[in-house]
Amino acid sequence: MANENKNKAPYRAYLFVFLSISLLALSAWVIWNDEFGLRPWKMYQKEFKSLKHDNLEKDYQKALKDFQKSGDAARLAELQQKLKQAQDHFKKKEVHDRYLQLSARINDLKTGIAENQKTMQTIRGQFLETEYYFTKNQKPEDKAKMDELQKQIDAIDKKIKDLKTRLTPLQTEQLGLMGDIPAIEAKIEALQKPLAEKKERIANNNSAPVEIRQRLIGDANKADRCESCHAGIEDSKNVSSKQPYTRHPLSFVYLGNHDPSKFGCTFCHRGQGRATTTIEKAHGNIRYWEEPLLKRGMTQTSCLNCHGDIKNLRGAEHIHQSTELIRKYGCYSCHKIPGYESMGDVGPELTHVGMKVNYSWVLNWLMDPKNYSSMARMPKFFFTKEQAEAVADYLFSMSGTTRHDVDYASVTPDEKLVEQGKILWSQARCNLCHVTGGRGGNHIKMYAPELSKVGSKVNKAWLFNWIKHPNQYYAGARMPQFTFNDQEISALVEYLISTYTDDEAELQYTTPKTISAGSIKKGKDLIQQYGCYGCHKIEGMEMVQVAPSLRAQGVTFLKSDEMREKIGTELTSIGSKPVEMLDFGKMKKEISQDRLSYLKQKLRDPRSFRLGLRMPDFRLAEKEINELAGVLYGFTDAHVPTRFLVPSKAEIDKMANVPPYQFTGDFAKVIKSVKCINCHSIKGIGEDYAPDLTFAGSKLQEKWMRSFLANPDVIRPLLQQMPNLGLKTSTVTGKITMPRFNLNKKIVEDTNKSDVDVVVNYFQQELLSPDIPKNIPTIPDMSMEEQIASGKNLYDQKGCVVCHQIGASGGAVGPNLSNVGNRLNPGFIFVHLENPRRFKPDIVEPTYGFTERERIVLTNYLMTLKLNNSDANKK
């Protein structure tokens, strides 16, 4: 028995020891994990503190070296010696004793004054009380008491004054005893101040506690602890370029305008603000967190949550550029997008397209628009030939009964007309908007059709009418009316049709063929299915309807008032759509299961998710996909507190019942026909390709305006800053100027006025700025000649010639100034020189910070730059 027990014991003992040790180890690990393992931010903060310490220390050492080098150290030593001398003098027995004696006496006097003042207060109180009763009851005893109290007050007052008079010389003497000591001490402190501050910063950094840092936004239920690891975000100097020790980029814009204690971090960056245990959790890259951290290149999408206008918003430039893609491809035509409710149609009206184009061209176009023009914005619908024929049949049936083509290849062109047309074409500068043969199209945002193969597309009769009266073909036409006479238009038509043909075009319907009714019906069904009416106005198809073929499959609107306005999904909060509600379909295994990947895949290949999807393929470049996905990602229903919202001007006007600006009177007619706002902007309407005309009345001189409108010349050799010209995609010879619209030959319709008169009148009455003075200040102590000479001197000294041309010399970055004395009003130049960004926020001209005097002399100098009348039309 005893043997058995002895044999069993060792095994149990070993087991027991092992388990005890593991329990001990486990406990130790638990404690360590809780303190450090689950709190990596401690490590990051400590590391940051050490990096910052090194940085501050280096800074201090450098400042110390500079201090010693600059002679300040020597000065400091000198001052300190002087101080010691003064202090030694002060320490001498007689000085010191006298000082103490004076101190005692001053103290006595001060005590006396204080006691008297206290007594005075009491008596004063009694006096006021007595006065009150006297005023109330008018008793003579009260008056007597009042007088007596007043006597006492006067006596004490005198005493206090007397004491104070005795005090002043004593204090002066005491101060004198101290000699220079206070002055020297102040100077020493001033010298030491910068170094002392740096030392203090080092000490503050060393003693900074390592703790959770949190931004609490109570009403939004946010507790952002990002700064527990990103300790350097709010620092003014960058301590390291490694994450997470960096400081916030462009902090004067982002942190300066959005105080972190009021905004936190996650409103803009998303992520899981509360998490502090691991990076993945804090950044929200975990399974059930719907708002992961916005990656690089996407952070600006959050600007869309609060800001209505991002056009000139500093810090939102990248996202603003991306929103241009929505305009370019017209996403708002099929999808409801906030802010794009009142954009015009992306494509032309198709009601009368049968009178415009060749049937074969339509077939080719419908099957793949890029077969006709690589610049085509219309997406590919993957129609089969039969489907394309059905659609084309429907469209042609609205203006005729046949499929027909016109072939101009067999017709010999009139060479003289062609030659004339060519000259007119270049004079009118049509290439500004239209690309022909790889040239032109600098006004990219106009998205004007490429005309390299227009001869095989349209017929001459239509083209003639189009150039003559663009607005007659359809109301939303953006092409301006150039008022050529009929002969000139014929020349242009001959030139275009005969020069720009497609040699490979196959025109199969030069003998017209009747359209069958069945085909028309099928076409209508297809159009309703694919929603062509979203981008193109088609008469009879203004409302969204369910195509019969789809209705047969059971597709229907649930209720009549749920008829969506657009055929595609509403995108108002696509950026918040839960991942579970996204239909990945066939792509479930191919792409990662998050919202951003879904959006990118949808843009890349819209029909890849399953059969039966109808969105067409826009053939976007990868860069465009990333940018668009970023914008869509920003359309969220994020519950932003109302105090954060910055509504757009349009929204504010709507709330204040202010109607949007509209052009009035005859000027509106000019705008409607010449379409100045295709290039210029006026009061926020229009494009920014050409100069803004909102204050043209105050800025420009009348005589010059008239001559320019009649015959536009070159003012700005490089119309816009170089990168925006897209020069890599096209070659431009000659300078870019306003097209010649043949104004001054025009009479505005229904009136007898010349259009130039109408425009100039409107500018001078409506387009004014109260900030542009009519006259500039004068300098009384300089003659005009002196001022002009001084201005010229300043012009040369500051190097204005680098960017501006005067005569033959100068640069081509800014406007030519040879005739600026005739062109601009002096008030404008004066205001412009103070802050060039004021009227054009993205101007390249630097702000020099001129004094008012400098601005006056410069303006006076510039106003002398005039070309005489014969040259004025050349420059």
Next chain:
Amino acid sequence: MQTRNNIIRITLFAAISGVIISGCSKPQSKNAKSGAHTAAADSSAAAGAEQELPFNLREGKRLYNHYCAICHGETGDGAGQYYGFGLSPSPARFTDKAFMKTLSDETMFKAISEGSAGVGKSNMCPPWGKTFEKDEIDCIITHIRTLTGN
């Protein structure tokens, strides 16, 4: 019989300790991994590599192209497309590695904010100090540093 019991005990013991050890190491290894995590570009670098640049570089590039590239050229070779080639003296060449090495960040900052005249050269480059904030000039300098091909 005792041996069989011992075998059972040993197996049980190994199993339990295995469970404990594996349970311990998982969270630890996660922390170790995240501790070593640095600012690497994320895996969604399909294309659009430009958008993967740090913000300072993208902003610097945007500012440089808008304000400086006219004379200095988008690639920094001192031949701005329209105007740089006609300037005399020609603008600084940021692609020249040896030259760029001689420029400290402080010198570049001074040259940008006070103009080329502020660092003893011609007055062709205007002073930008009142147009840009310090952060913006830093972004531009960061971008210029990449033009040597780093």
